[in-house]
Amino acid sequence: MNKKVLGTVIAVIVIIAAFLSVYYIMKLSNTKASVNNTQSPTTSSINEIPAGKFVKISNIDLAPKGQVIVVEQSWYGCPVGAAASWAIYNVLKNYGNITYEFHYSDPDHKPANIPGLIFLNFTPTSIVRFYVAYVYNEYLNASYNGTPIPQNELIPIGEKILEEEYASMGLPPQVSQFIIQYETNVTVEQYGKPSALYVQPPHLNFAILISGPNGTYIVTTPIVNPDILSGYSPQYVFNNLDQFQQIINASNMIQQVILEAAGPLAGECPT
Known part of the structure; x- marks a missing residue:
């Protein structure tokens, strides 16, 4: 060549x-x-979540188009839910009309007799919709409607109740699935266990899920320490919310997460 x-x-x-x-x-x-x-449906790499803080768990929007949903899971005697109710009220009063009852948490469950609000109804005046399911009764030995539950079945029966309650409210099944997953299967860093397994007896304890165009966020641990409210009446707390800095801090956190979840709708949220 x-x-x-x-x-x-x-x-x-x-x-x-x-x-x-x-x-x-x-x-x-x-x-x-x-x-x-x-976009992955869930952030599957999350094995642990911090206590007292919201975590973004999904890019999926679980709210109807043009809306943001705030979803609470608690039980009638829950001290954590009682303490958190003040922060929830303090934020959502700007998004709609709330009806409620003054209440104390379970007198036999430590911390005992924490003042709080039981939410009865929410009529929106904004893009935010609020849903709450109280899974168990006042004394953690029956369902919210009084059907007895053995202690060793509080979690599985509570899961079924939660699914049924949210379905009846028209929420997508992912809402209950996420709350159950993050309460029962995802470890809280400071606890070394999922929140539902850290408490005694193990049960679905408390959660707030917020979802909108920018994704879904959750917290499954106290956002207000119930102990700071011990000894006060519900009427006193209601009339003096600004005196409790933890309630104000938790209110600001909820508001910030609503704005984050709202994404392009944030301009329609009261500030």
């Missing part, structure tokens, strides 16, 4: 190699772009 032919062959090989390199680089780039643009 003379030098001219050899040179031509080499040139052809170089061109083909360059073409193939460009092709595979473009293919790899398109593959990465496709992966990056795919």
Whole structure:
């Protein structure tokens, strides 16, 4: 083979190699772009969550179009829910009309007799919708409607109640699925256990889920320490919310998460 032919062959090989390199680089780039643009239903890498803080758990919007949902799970005698109720009220009074009852938590469950609100109804005047399910009764030995529950079945029966309650409210099944998952299967860093297993007897304890166009957020642990309210009456707390800095801090946190979940709808939220 003379030098001219050899040179031509080499040139052809170089061109083909360059073409193939460009092709595979473009293919790899398109593959990465496709992966990056795919939104995972849940943040499956979350094995632990911090206590007292909301965590974004999904990019999925569980609210109806143009809305943000705030969903609470508690029980009638829950001291954690009683303490949190003041912060929830302090925020949602700006988003709608709330009816409620003054209440004390279970006198036999430590901390005992924590003043709180039992929410009865919420009529929205904004893009926010509020839903609450009280799973168990005042004394954690029966369902919210008085059906007895053995202590060792509080979690599985509570899960069924929660699913049925939220379904009756028209919420998508993912709402109860997320709350159950993060209360029973995801460890709280400071506890070393999921929140439903940290308490005695184990039970679905408390959660707030907030969802909107920017995704879904959850907290499954106290946002207000019930002990700071011990000894006060519900009437006193209601009339003096600004004196309890933890309630104000928790209110600000809920409001911030509503704005984050709202995404492009945040401008329609009261500030």
